[in-house]
Amino acid sequence: MIGTPFSRRTVLKAAAGAAGIAVLAACGKDGGSTSTTGGVLNVWGGVPAESGPNAMIEAFQKQYPDIKVTYTRYVNDDQGKLKLDTSLQGGVPIDVFFSYDNPTLGKRVQAGLTVDLTDRVKNDSDLAQFGADVSPAANLVYDGKLYSVPAQKAPTLIFANDTMLSEAGVTIPDGWDINEYREVAKKLSKAGTVFGTFSAPPIHRYTLGPDYYYSEDGKSSSFSDPVWRQYFELALAMQEEGSALPRRTIISEKLQTFSHGPLLTGRVALLPAQVFVLRYISDLEEFPHGFKVRALPNPVPVKGQEFWNDGPIGDHISISAKSKQQDTAWTFVKFWMNNSNLMTKGGRLPSILDPSKRSQTIADLLGPERDKLYDVASFEKVIFGTEYKFPIDTITTASNQVDTIYKKLYDQVLLGQITVDQMVTQATKEADDAIKAAG
Amino acid sequence: MSAGTFPAGADGRTGDTRKRRRVAGQSGHVGWLFLAPNLVGFLSFTLLPLLTAIAIAFTSWNVVSGYAGITFVGLANFAEALGDGALWGAVGRTLLYASIGVSASMMGGLGLALLLNRDIAGRTLLRVLFFLPHVVTSVAIGLVWLLLLNPDSGPVNAGLRALGADTPPDWLVSQTWGLPSLVMIAVWSAVGYNAVIYLSALQAVPVDLYEAAAIDGAGAFRRFTTVTWPALMPTTTFLAITMTIGQSQGFGLIAFLTQGGPGESTTTLSYYMYQQGFQFYRFGYAAAVGMISFVGVLLLTAFFWRFQKGRGLYT
CATH class of the missing domain: 3.40.190.10 (Periplasmic binding protein-like II)
Structure with a gap:
């Protein structure tokens, strides 16, 4: 056998065979079989x-x-x-x-x-x-x-630094609206060091509810709805007056997914967020802090009307x-x-x-150090005291594209790079095009 | 010469020739065996994915639907991509990112190499320090620069404020400064590598050429332009090609630091492709963008190759 050189064709065949075996082996490694036997x-x-x-x-x-x-x-x-x-x-x-x-x-x-x-x-x-x-x-x-x-x-709710609320002598009115929220945020702010809120609460989502990116028939976007403009104007105004953390800071410190950070370091007093934030508040090792957190309900866009929770x-x-x-x-x-x-x-x-297990659920949710870290009663009241309407989205046409378009323009408008008018026009055009293209 | 003088062998070939062929056959056999791991790797992990990507570029496919969901769409993806303003915007930003990044890091690398080629104190330590960014992961580099360029609390803006700048740039969160910031970071991380490559080339330049030039009365600048620069041309071509390919595919820093934003100000071709594929699940379209990018880089490489060929730098 020695002395028979490989021809190029032979080598290529061998390589292709080896590649085939490698591919099959890779499939096998991932569990090419679909059976899940043996219980x-x-x-x-x-x-x-x-x-x-x-x-x-x-x-x-x-x-x-x-x-x-x-x-x-x-x-x-x-x-x-x-x-x-x-x-x-x-x-x-x-x-x-x-x-x-x-x-x-x-x-x-x-x-x-x-x-x-x-x-x-x-x-x-x-x-x-x-x-x-x-x-x-x-x-x-x-x-x-x-x-x-x-x-x-x-549900989403507002997580509040209880010490800051007490020190500022702030009382939260029942069924507070977005204007009252803004006033409280202003009172809690200290120029350049403490911002009243992490961000303006999403009143567009509270108002539009399910499929809030889309028009009623789902064939175009909803960015021309006045509530979008209202939301952006509110967010810009709060940022400018120093009652909301600037978007610039949020992006540069990558706080979009770590919004609990500023609350637990005392940089913001109010944080609109989902309940998963509790696991960070309870983690004193990673996020040491010496104040209690109180739960507040989301503010309503207009008093006396029923709105959606964005949870x-x-x-x-x-x-x-x-x-x-x-x-x-x-x-x-x-x-x-x-x-x-x-x-x-x-x-x-x-x-x-089971309604009878609500107190136990709150206890489990807030953890063993709940009395030290939380105003426990406020959490039970806010989480279970209201029958929330949860928005359930049903339209998925180009939803990832529309979401990306929105987030891109959201940053641009809050960074002062485009105006609210430009945002609304551009979002409508780009989202409508994406929805149309996706059919 | 009589027939009797031929050694035994039906084909009239000598025993030595057969031996040589046998040895050659053996060495060819062994050679292929040595090549096999690399060849199999190349076929499986480079050629096969490349051919698959080319095939996918002509389809509409969201991966989730499996092979059954693949629909042949002909040139539709290419037509859409070439008619899409977003793609051309990304091409423009990629060209800017790559051209400034490549030229600045090469000039910086050459400057550093000339400096390190001198007999200065701590030369070895400096070489290691300058090369260090090249071996650090882009996430670690990104993290450090994220802190340095923080518009409010970063030391860079603190320094600029101390120097009297009232409104220093917002760097990575600015639509104007986002791309220049990324270029700056890319240059910083590549300059050390370029310096090391240039340095090795500098040390290979014969000293007698400099001596002869000096005897002819050439000053430092003249010696650089007539001796050093021509001698460095092959290295410059090599770096220009590899850096252009690398920079035009730059992705890690952008994905970690800006995700293509603010707006689309740092969305380069690679990030655009990633977004279309992995966020929007448009793998056919993303593959078509990849092919367009491939052709672009190929043309640039061919240009550099052609440029050096006329000058006889590589044979």
Whole structure:
């Protein structure tokens, strides 16, 4: 054999073969098989295992000892979402997975990656409240069908530095409106060192509710609605008078996703946010602070009228269409939904909650040092004292593009690079074009 | 010469020739084996993805829908891209980013190399220090510059205020200064690498050329233009090509520091492509933009190659 040189063709064939083997091996490594045999249930979610999922799985396995659950955490950013999508598509054994927003779930539904849960939800006494025909909508519905159930239903609220409120002698009126909010923010501000609020509350979302980027028929954008102009004028005015943290600072310090930072370092007194912020407030090691945090309701755009809360229904649980054990997966989904209180320690409010367990839920949510860190009663009052209307978006046409257009122009207008008029004109044109192009 | 003088061998070839061919065959065999890991890697991770990207560019595909969701759209993605103002804006910013970044980092690198080529104290330490940014990840570099360029509390603006500037730039959060800031950071991180490459080239220039030039009465500037610069031409061409390719694909710093903003002021071609693919799930369109970018970089590389070829720098 020695002495027979390889021809180029032979080498190329060998290389192509090797590449083929490598590709197949790579598929095998990712679990090319779609079967999930042996009573192992594979669950993919975005919440760190230690922030609730481990406790949930432990409780599940205690009740169902013959089912083993493996939890894989994916990071819910662009790359992480794509990783889950390709894994679902490529046959990685996944039985149950979580989606955290409507457009992402919508794509998965459209691609046939999720099991139709409509009948299962309808026939389950605990979950029927999330049915496809429930009014007002309590779940994401696609062409009259359901492909997920929401494990979380959390209102947004205003987190306030209690010491600053007391020192400024501020009393928050019941049912306060946006003008009163602005006045309080002004009183709490100290030139250049303390800003009354992190940002102006999103009155456009409070007013427009679901699908707030879109017109009624979903065929164009809503940026020409006067409430957008009103919101931007308010945000600019508050920034200029020093009662709201400048957008420039938020961008340069990358505070968009770490809005709790300025509250816990005493740079802002009021923070409009979702309840997940509680996990940072309770973390004295990472965010040491010596004041209590009080919960305040969102201000209303106009007194006496009913508005939307901008909090989400979230943590949408779905079953993979490729799962070979869909009944077992459904057992797990139901268990998770009925025991979502196990996730409260991670700052997530369960969507199914026994009213008698509200105090316990608040205690779990605020953690063992709640009396030191929080005005506990205010949280119970704000979170459970009102029946909130949660906006459930149903339109997904070019939603990522429209969201990107909005965020780009939002920054530009608050950085003073374009006027509100320009923002409204440009947002309308660009978003309408994107919606039209996406059909 | 009689037939009897031929050694045994039906084909009339000598035993030595066969041996040589056998040895050559063996070494060819071994050579291919040595090449195989790289070849397989190239085929699997470069050529195959490249061909796949070319194929995807002619489709509409959102990945989530799997292979079944691939729709052939012909040249529609290219037509859309070439008629899209956003793409041309990104092309313009990429050209600006790459051209200033490449030329400034090369000039800076050359200046540093000339300095470090002298017999100065702490030369080795300085070489290491200047090369350091090249081996640091772009996230770490970005983090440091984010703090330095903070418009309110950053030391750069504190310094400018101390010097009397009332309204120093907002740097990365400014539509005007965003791209120049990124160019500045890119130059800072590349200049050390260029300096090291230039330095090695400088040390290869024969000393007697300088001596001869000096004897002919050439001053320092004349010696640079007639001896140093021509000798550095191959290195300059090499750096121009590799830096242009690298800078025009620059992504890490932009993704970490500005995400293409404020507005679209720092959206380069690479970031635009990422946005279309990974945020909007328009992989067919993103692949088409990638192909356009590929052709652009190829043309630039060909230009540099042609430029040096006439001067006989590489053969």
